[in-house]
Amino acid sequence: MRGFRWPPPPDGGPRTYGPGPTAPRTGRPALPEPETELVATPHGVRLEQLITGVGDPVTVFAHGFASGIAVTRPLGSGVAGRKVFFQFRGHGRSDAPAGPWSYGELARDLRAVADLSGASRAVGVSLGAGALCQVLAESPERFERAVFFLPAVLDRSRATAARQRLTDLIATVEAGDLSAVADVVSTELPAAVRNTPAGWAYLRQRIDQLMRDGLAPALAGLLDDVPVRDPAALAPVTARSLVIGCVGDELHPVEVAERLAAALPGAELHVYDKPGVLWTNRADLRERVAGFLNG
Template sequence: MSAAFGQPPTNVVDGLEQLVTGSGEPVTVFAHGFAGDIAGTRPLGSGVTGRRVFFHFRGHGRSEAPPGPWTFGDLAADLRAVADRAGASRAVGVSMGSGALGRLLSETPDRFERIVCYLPALLDGVRPQAAVSRTARMLAASEAGDAAAIAAAIETELPADVRGTPPGDAYVRQRTAQVRAHPLAPQIGTLWREPAVPDVAALTGFTGRALVLGCLGDEVHPVAWAERWAGLLPRAELFVYDDPAVLWHNRRDLRERISTFLND
């Protein structure tokens, strides 16, 4: 059991670090993005009723890092293991986490009753250079273990008006400490050698309801990806923010939008 960086104690179960909050039904599992962590996804579930299960994918936090290469099928297996153990009927996927969620749904369309995809991942095709560069920059800084390099890599992801502010600096410190304590596994870089979802048409078989949240102006998560997800999932609602810094400028609305959808 471990408590770090101001969050409640976590447990490693079957090789995956997890944190459970709340109680009762329904149960919602939260899947973070690349280089993300439990602390970063917890705000998305602050208004969600029932039990909330947060976890670290392989190669993140204290979760195990099996030999690579890895695929999104491996991440989908991580997500499935956590969701099955908790009895989760709902899921929230952020960026890379949504890619794992999509892969799982392409294999088991009826696994979840409701899902939320925030800044959804590329399903197939070629990632933009901004995304490729971000991955390389973060993995290199993590491997070097240099605090300044890690902080610099993280700071580039902050909106200009947040850099150098107390909240921005606190975020950079927290994330830097997390990555230094638990470096990202280099195997993560092999994920994008093949599509997240090889058969995207399989997503049309999803039997539940979906909320897809995208934003304009995000070079790493083009809005076209969110539109494609919403077009493939049969019962999907799409909402697009006009500001790429959603977590900094529209956090309350984001949390309320997610909780309203999942609690309805």
């Protein structure tokens, strides 16, 4: 039986148990992380950001829980204009002010980066999609176009299993347990990718970033919070919206994407038939996001 294990072999190739190829196989290394900057916000929290591209329009990208710039960058491929990727408080090099935190604080981070850069469009991933919901509930006309990729919650808190998985990730990162962190992070990968060169490269990059920057304990408080108390708060939103979900994702139930699309006026909904969209449907996803934002 072949299985996943950590640490990876030193030559970079996957190792499997049982019959199969045994020669060293070198995986393509992950791209080096680009140089980012810390920007001061009006609410006193410095946030890490990366700006790519030039000209207008400007699009801000908000990442998911325990994720960051590196994971959201593929969504900007093909998007015209300037792209602003940033790290929420408690992630990467961004400040981690004293908690507790709610989606209100995340919305403030997102709004500040958007205002400072003059962004008229926004892409929110998972946690970032929730923050984007709150921004639009408070300011329905703030963005012209909005993309919600794999929204995790709307007006109901996360399921118990999802909360436990993310709580475990915070705890293992804080404990510095590389093997345990790898076990949790590996669940982000489709089973077919976990023991491949591409899978090892992704794991190395994610684990290196998590162990270097850590995760603020105050993030745990977000697991019981919701972006909006009533989806009707999104009825006045004027932005053209695209909601993208997928079937079979424990952290991002497809029902959340469907309910969010129903709450946003005239929203377009697309549902993929299996999880791991960034691995199994990357080209289609990039084209779909770029086509919508450039439209």
